[in-house]
Amino acid sequence: MSLAETSDSEEEAPLSQESSMPIAPTGSERRALANDLDGTRWAHGMEFSQLEALAGYLHVQEAMPGDIVVAEGDQASFLCWITAGRVEVQKRGDDGTPHALATLGRGSTIGEMSILDGEPRTASVLATVATTLLCLEGAEIERLTREQPRLAAEFYPRVGKALSQQLRRTSGALIEALG
Secondary structure, eight states: OBSEEEOTTSOEEEOOTTSSOOOOOOHHHHHHHHHHHHTSGGGTTOOHHHHHHHHTTOEEEEEOTTOEEEOTTOOOOEEEEEEESEEEEEEEOTTSOEEEEEEEETTOEEOHHHHHHOOOOSSEEEESSOEEEEEEEHHHHHHHHHHOHHHHHHHHHHHHHHHHHHHHHHHHHHHHHHO
16 A cells, blocks of 8 residues: 555645554564564664564555655654665745755654654655555554553653654754754
8 A cells, every 4th residue: 555645636645544444463464564673773672572562553554756655744643664665854945845854764763753742744754765664553552552551661762762863863964054
């Protein structure tokens, strides 16, 4: 399933992550998803059994070059791990022109801010090549928190760490740009 659908106006719009409830992965699918997660920096130090449990809340999304994964201003709340491919993070300037902020690839995450604060997306994310994402929707995060509080206690600090690392990179880039 693509993250972008073509609307009546033929413009691409991001797929609403809340619009279709994914089917829970089977045991072998969970192991495969856990293996994909295990290859990310985010999962470093986690037990494989924790990754398998987390995989039960995930679904796979495929994005083709040019697909909108996240649209700036969108209210959707979900986190994705990039397990293959590459995306470009873009922010619109005051004149509406998109400006590339970063290119992210395998092992990177997107969507951390929205799952913590529930605010609209601050940037758009577009696939630049065929990309595979493991997605965790807001409703599934709530279910994870209810059903597996110990795993959730491991999950949230990792989201905070990912945000902290992004802020450090952004601060470094800002200092470079300012000269």
